[in-house]
Amino acid sequence: MDKKLIGVDLGGTTIKFAILTAEGEIQQKWSIETNILDEGTHIVPDIISSINHHLKLYNMQPEQFIGIGMGSPGTVDLEAGTVIGAYNLNWKTLQQIKKEIEKGTSIRFAIDNDANVAALGERWKGAGENDNEVAFITLGTGVGGGLVSNGKLLHGVKAAGEVGHMIVKPNGYLCTCGNHGCLETYASATGIVRVARDFAEEFAGSSKLKQMLDDGQEITSKIVFELAKKNDLLGKRVVEQVCYYLGLACANLGNLLNPSYIVIGGGVSAAGEFLLKRVDKYFREFAFPVVEKTTTLKLAQLGNEAGVIGAASLALTFE
Amino acid sequence: MDKKLIGVDLGGTTIKFAILTAEGEIQQKWSIETNILDEGTHIVPDIISSINHHLKLYNMQPEQFIGIGMGSPGTVDLEAGTVIGAYNLNWKTLQQIKKEIEKGTSIRFAIDNDANVAALGERWKGAGENDNEVAFITLGTGVGGGLVSNGKLLHGVKAAGEVGHMIVKPNGYLCTCGNHGCLETYASATGIVRVARDFAEEFAGSSKLKQMLDDGQEITSKIVFELAKKNDLLGKRVVEQVCYYLGLACANLGNLLNPSYIVIGGGVSAAGEFLLKRVDKYFREFAFPVVEKTTTLKLAQLGNEAGVIGAASLALTFE
Incomplete structure (x- = not known):
């Protein structure tokens, strides 16, 4: 056997x-x-x-x-x-x-x-199609990453793949790591809520998300995406900002590693094509032309x- | 034999x-x-x-x-x-x-x-000390890169190592690749001169570099560094800006790959420790703590x- x-x-x-x-x-x-x-x-x-x-x-x-x-x-x-x-x-x-x-x-x-x-896992049996060049980004409570190149995980000296701590906005939000403007502070589940609270302060238009925040209701990244899908103005603005930073990080990762696939997983990726389409738009804006042509963004397929x-x-x- | x-x-x-x-x-x-x-x-x-x-x-x-x-x-x-x-x-x-x-x-x-x-070459017999984890950035007419991880060059699908086309300033200078804000537009030999011309326009103080630019004299990145070393105010400001973007790019590269060494070579690196010290300052500002502790910036040693x-x-x- x-x-x-x-x-x-x-x-x-x-x-x-x-x-x-x-x-x-x-x-x-x-x-x-x-x-x-x-x-x-x-x-x-x-x-x-x-x-x-x-x-x-x-x-x-x-x-x-x-x-x-x-x-x-x-x-x-x-x-x-x-x-x-x-x-x-x-x-x-x-x-x-x-x-x-x-x-x-x-x-x-x-x-x-x-x-x-x-x-x-995603590389072997999921969205990575068993390719030798696959990057994986997981959007959960934090933002994590795993990088496969030449068919092997990259470990660096100790901590390769810290996608969540790529700086996407110098002097941006303070991160738990002590730095400012890490991707994680914008694109994790908690980061998305933080962007929502931040944008709500200066938002003047009509928005259920704004109302909920002002009422002190508990907001999650899932709610932000659901409202954005229903055309909530503030929700759409938050999602756009989050996807902008994700697209920028994916482009810089792509410019360095040029993987076949950048696979996006984790709880936040449940927002599906709505998320992927917007991240891809900014990825294409920032990626080096050869990378834009050869690296594809995909949603994770294996879940848990x-x-x-x-x-x-x-x-x-x-x- | x-x-x-x-x-x-x-x-x-x-x-x-x-x-x-x-x-x-x-x-x-x-x-x-x-x-x-x-x-x-x-x-x-x-x-x-x-x-x-x-x-x-x-x-x-x-x-x-x-x-x-x-x-x-x-x-x-x-x-x-x-x-x-x-x-x-x-x-x-x-x-x-x-x-x-x-x-x-x-x-x-x-x-x-x-x-x-x-x-x-730098990895085998130069600053890379034959380590399995070495990144190399060359600052010349353009900005190029080569990445070694797990002891092997990373190629990605086609174009891994495009360090010069990492976006360090969204909506920044237009690059020959068609994108805006690539590292190369600031940190290549021509990029440095571009920053100098740009900063000179709004510079009001006393500066030989400003004078030379206003006189229409031919400026090179070498001249910019030489004047900065002599405390030229505009020169120092230009070098600071260039090193800021280089440090940011090195940090994001480090956060992804966590190499033992990031080796900086090419013509511009002739500016030596003066350059390295300033790049390192910003690298440390932006690098994830574990990466800051384990990744070291070095000047290339083999030259030609x-x-x-x-x-x-x-x-x-x-x-």
Whole structure:
């Protein structure tokens, strides 16, 4: 029988698991809650026992697996298989993930950060069409990125792919990283709401979004996009601004890397073609002519499954 | 005897050649003029006869070489070994470089574009310290770039490394590429003069640079830097602006690729530490904290020889 892969997508609220074929077909999937109590010390033992439990359930042995791949928040050391500073997991100190999971499951283990792993997933089985040149941007609470070139993830010294921290407006909004004008401050879910609040102050026309903000109602990026789609004047202005900065960042990324595809995923990308069309307009305005002709912007296709699929693909190096 | 490499750096005025060891030590070098007459049809035959002539001179046989590597202007097709659209060589139609040179010399041949080859040279034997993560920016008549990550040049679909066409100021100066606000329009030799002319119009204080411009004297980027070093007020303002955009571009490049080194070369980099210090100041302002800590800006070290050395290294794949 062909050997299988296990993919693990470790998040702050759930841990997703999948068993896949070496071709990336999901055969089984399940998930458990992330227990971040006691400085996150339950997380790795929970992962180990959940994998072992399911192997028993499916009557499978460790020898039937090529390996386990995992995506994690925080700063990942690929070689050592460790994670540090994953604050949404309460992991403040160095976690020996690889060592513990290999010992606990008797299966080889590889790890990378969550944005990189999602990029691998979309590249392999999603919008990236298994191309060797794919950039992935995820628009969520923050803005993350994963870059594949020459068929491999780019890691740089430590932190390649910090698309969310490209400066799109010098002296712009203050970012959690300490800099000003990072893409994330405009194009993340929270950034979009920030732009809305900012623009609302000076907005004089008629707008439901303006009304809601003035009423103190809770606004989300989803609401902003929904109202913009219904022609809300303020909503449209906010979306235009957000897409302008996204288009500028995609163009500068394209001018450096000229990938076949820039894949846009994450919660905000649920706005779909409405978002993509506007980002593409500004991308075309700012991209170098050859890049404009050869790099295509696309929406992500795998949704939640990008993580487990991409994570699993990390283990293919053990083949 | 250990096999050797041949490096060829094809430029619009001269063609540089070198014979190197597989470790990148130059053992012989020479150059010939580039004859661009008759649509550049003499160039490839001239290269072949110059190589064959020097092999005879040094009493060497084709079998003693691992291969020939060449850097060329224009759009290079690596696989096919062809070049098109190298306008400073009068090459408007497709040139079958690899085919002709392999036939003419009986030595294997590899080619890439001139900026990439210079990047490989600086990475291998220059400021890049043979690191796997090196970005190279060349400030000349234009602004070019070459990016090495995971130890390999990034090509993207066609045109990765277009550092000169990163947008540093939306709606800024019009670039030859048709876009506005490309780095090249501010930080190339001609861009710097453009900034000087632009700033001079609104400059009211005392400045030799202002005087020279008003007198209609010919200004070069070298003069601008020399005067700035002598505390010329307008000169300093121009240099500050140029370094601001360079620092911003380096930071965004760093945020995406997080290389060990961003190496700055080309004619303008002759301004040395005076330039580097100011670019670094803005790089640090705009770089993501981890990138600021792990990516170092450096001046190029090989000067004119980067081309032949990097070109030669292309042939190492034939080993």
